[in-house]
Amino acid sequence: MAAGSTLPVVVIIPAKDEAARIAETIAGVRHIPGVEVVIVVDDGSTDGTARIAAHEGAEVVRHSRNYGKADAMMSGLGRVTGLRRVGRLDDRASVLFVDADLEASAQAVGALVGPVAHGEADMTIATLPAQSTAGGGHGFVVGLARRGIEELTGWSPAQPLSGMRCLSPAAIEAATPFARGWGVEVGMTIDVLDAGLRIVEVPCDLHHRVTGTDWRSQVHRAAQYRDVALAIGVRRLRRRLGPTASGADG
Ligand SMILES: O=c1ccn([C@@H]2O[C@H](COP(=O)(O)OP(=O)(O)O[C@H]3O[C@H](CO)[C@@H](O)[C@H](O)[C@H]3O)[C@@H](O)[C@H]2O)c(=O)[nH]1
Ligand SMILES: O=C(O)[C@H](O)COP(=O)(O)O
Numbered sequence: 001m002a003a004g005s006t007l008p009v010v011v012i013i014p015a016k017d018e019a020a021r022i023a024e025t026i027a028g029v030r031h032i033p034g035v036e037v038v039i040v041v042d043d044g045s046t047d048g049t050a051r052i053a054a055h056e057g058a059e060v061v062r063h064s065r066n067y068g069k070a071d072a073m074m075s076g077l078g079r080v081t082g083l084r085r086v087g088r089l090d091d092r093a094s095v096l097f098v099d100a101d102l103e104a105s106a107q108a109v110g111a112l113v114g115p116v117a118h119g120e121a122d123m124t125i126a127t128l129p130a131q132s133t134a135g136g137g138h139g140f141v142v143g144l145a146r147r148g149i150e151e152l153t154g155w156s157p158a159q160p161l162s163g164m165r166c167l168s169p170a171a172i173e174a175a176t177p178f179a180r181g182w183g184v185e186v187g188m189t190i191d192v193l194d195a196g197l198r199i200v201e202v203p204c205d206l207h208h209r210v211t212g213t214d215w216r217s218q219v220h221r222a223a224q225y226r227d228v229a230l231a232i233g234v235r236r237l238r239r240r241l242g243p244t245a246s247g248a249d250g
Contacts, residue, residue, distance in 0.1 A: 007117045008093040009034040009166075010083070012041065012076030013058070014069050015100035019047040021209075026056040028106030029098055034113060037089060039079050040100070041072040049100075059083070069163070070184035073097060074177065096166045105207040112166035115200055122171040122197035123188075125157065126164035126204040136213030141224045145186045148232030152239065153193040158201055161185055161224070171197055182224040183231030190235050 011029045015022055026038055040053035044066030054060045061075050076097075083089040094116045098109050112124040145160035163185055167175065171188075174195035179187025192199055211217045 007034065008036045008090045009096050009113055009117075010080055010089055010093050011035055011038045011096045011098055012073060012080070013038065013053075013098050013100050014041050014043055014072030014076065015045065015049050015053070016043040016066060016069075016072075017045045017047050017049060018100035019045070019049050019052055021101050021103050022049050022053050023056050024103040025098065025100050025106045026053065026058055028102060028104045029096070029109065031107040032096075032110035032113065034117070035096075036093065037083060039076045041076045041079075043067060043069070043072040068181040070178040070180050070182075073184060077172065077176065092169065094166050094168055095172055097163060099163050099208060101209045102164075102206055105205060108204040108206050109164050109166075111202050111204050112164065115202065116166045116168050116171075120198075121200040122168045123175075123192050123199045124166045125159070125162050125185075125189075125199065125201045126206055127159045127162060127201050128204065128206045128208070131207060131210050133210050133212075135210040136217055137211060137221060141221055141228055144225060144232070145228050148228070148235075149186060149189050152190050152232070152235055155189075155193060155199070157189065157199075160189065161228075162201075164204065164206065167192075168197075170195075179231035179234070180227060182227035183229075184227075186228050187231040187235065190231075 029038055038058045040058040041061045042050040044063045050060050050062050061079050098106055109126055112126055115121040115124050146156055149160055150156045171192050174197055175188035175191050178184045211220055
């Protein structure tokens, strides 16, 4: 936590087959001041992700099969509610979502906490520097996401898909339930702004596994495109139908 602040932070790490990286990522976030609990949601991994996370002292939530990133994040929030109920977590704790593949650089997400803890923002989003390995994207998903957010809120984020985010309890309430799968970041950005809350992008020196050019990467991008388009489409529809449609899924 930033100097002078005493508010606690709970970290949620959604993880699918991250055995090679999860230990270093957990160690990285433990360096962040204020972090009281680290929750790893093993989203149906077929490797040793859950075992390693437990060994590193994380609270581990396991999905018996793969449900996708957004559901892993929702399961993490379920555990947050449970920890609050048994008095292991302060009601005012901020929630810090961190991808599992950041390894030691995960420590740098600590920069997201200060503005939320000090009430300068309700949600902060990490922006990443250029990565050492070039990605294989053409900006289709990023462009779709940015244009959709701008159309519905007037705000144009630099990195609309970045998943490293710190949310106040008010922002969590505004952002849930999350849009499905890879639409989660775009959905929460629109929903948090719709609630009249403030979002700030914060540069963080993070390094992750970039999506490449092989067929698997292209299938991944197609799924991202589909989920982002759905999150935007549902919110566009809600806008047209008015507040009665606010319970629509997605
Ligand atoms: O079914 C899945 C797939 C992935 N993950 C985890 O989700 C995180 C992000 O997945 P990753 O494979 O690294 O996706 P990227 O395409 O690199 O993700 C970028 O784009 C996503 C949105 O499309 C954001 O959620 C990410 O934060 C952003 O780094 C990682 O911790 C994964 O282990 C799950 O929990 N369940
Ligand atoms: O590689 C990426 O950055 C993501 O998969 C998004 O792909 P894009 O570059 O086609 O938007």
